[in-house]
Amino acid sequence: MGTSPEIEIAGRKIGADHPPFVICELSGNHNGSLDRALAMVDAAADTGCDAIKIQTYTADTITMDVDRPEFRITGGLWDGRSLYELYQEAYTPYEWHAAIFERARARGVIIFSSPFDETAVDLLAGLDAPAYKIASFEAVDLPLIRYAAGKGRPLIISTGMANLAEIEAARDAALAGGAPGVVLLHCVSSYPATFADANVRTVADMAQRFGCPVGLSDHTPGTAASVAAVAMGASVIEKHFTLARADGGPDAAFSLEPAEFKALVDDTRAAWSALGRAHYDLLGSERGNVQFRRSLYVAADVKAGEPLTRANVRSIRPGNGLAPAHLDAVLGRKAVRDLTRGEPLAWDMLA
Structure with a gap:
């Protein structure tokens, strides 16, 4: 082994030759409470995940409060809501970030975030974030990618909705902008996503095409798609997390509860261990x-x-x-x- 591309985040090597790097996405399931956000950090740490991720934006940095049809969501979990209303509910206030980062680090878990504009990148740089995650919807925002890459940390880029040319442009922008490495995450930007749409064979294809570590940002139920992705060569698994789906929250419907997330961590690591090597010798x-x-x-x-x-x-x-x-x-x-x-x-x- 030792031939696959790899990067390093906060001292943790990430690549097909290493156990999967499992990211616990807190998103907006804090439901507007810093105490709940900190409790989520503790519960996430208890699952054995490698990293915790939040999202850094405000309603005003990610959209505008405009009463036009294209600013309103049609269908799905958030049917009828305006983008501004949704993000006003789901955002993680900037003033919470230091406390959340501090709690994660106290628990020995890597923490970083998805920035959605340059002010968010600057905030995260001030917190010494060891990586930046570019969300699928921002994968076409090459100026944002270049700005984040300029901080000299690795970028993890979700590729939901992006075609091959857009994925290549995002990767190239990150590397040209100064990122020391890039991870591409196959992603289906549907909430929740179905198994029929998961197409995790894309993970292996992406690894071959783009020559960098790849993974899965998983919005399907349970752990099956993530385990399958590891079998296809996924080095990173990202999944949304909540303390309890019954508590509600913007992403609760497609988030895993603590026991389920621990199963995800255990199952994906076991799947990676089971891959081993091709051999025909007596063990x-x-x-x-x-x-x-x-x-x-x-x-x-x-x-x-x-x-x-x-x-x-x-x-x-x-x-x-x-x-x-x-x-x-x-x-x-x-x-x-x-x-x-x-x-x-x-x-x-x-x-």
Whole structure:
């Protein structure tokens, strides 16, 4: 191993040769309470995730309070709401950021955020964020990508809705702007996303096309898509988190609760461990069972000078006799001594 591209975030190596880097996305599920946000950090840390991510914007930095049809959402979880109303509810106030970063670091968990404009990038730089996450909807905002990249930290870019040319442009903007590395996350920008739309084979294709670590920003239920993505080479898994879906929140419907998120962490790491390497050698853990493979045994008493037949030789377990591949070679040969039912067959028994 050791041949896949990798980057480093806060000392943690990220790439196909390392266990998946699991990001717990808090998003707007704090429901307007700093105490709840801090409780979410603690609960996230308890799941064993590698990183916690928040989002850095205000309603005014991400959209405008304009009464026009295109500023109103039609269909889905947020049907009928204006963008401004939704983001006014979901945003994480700038004045909370220092406390949230401090709590995560006290718990030994990497923390960073998604900036949505230059003021957000500057705020996060002031907090020494070790990486920046570019959301799918901002993947086409090349000036924002270049500005974030200019802080000299790795960028993780979600690619929901982006075509190949847009993904390439985003990656190139990040690298040209000064980012020391880029991770691309396959993403379906649907909330929640269905398994039928997940298309996690895209993860392997992205790795081949773009030559950088890849992963999955997962909006499907449960852990299945994330586990499948790890099997396809995902180095990063991002999933939304809530203390309890019943508590509500902008993203609660497609977020995992603490026990579910711990299962995600455990399942994706187990899936990565299970990938191992392609090999056909006997494993140490298998050696004790070699004796129970099939081999040739005397199945009925045979007098000296009598030939071996299918009636008195069988392939059975355990494995102390000749290999079953020798059956045709021993049939018809004569016993050099009396053979007893249950003896493992050996060449020195045969004429």
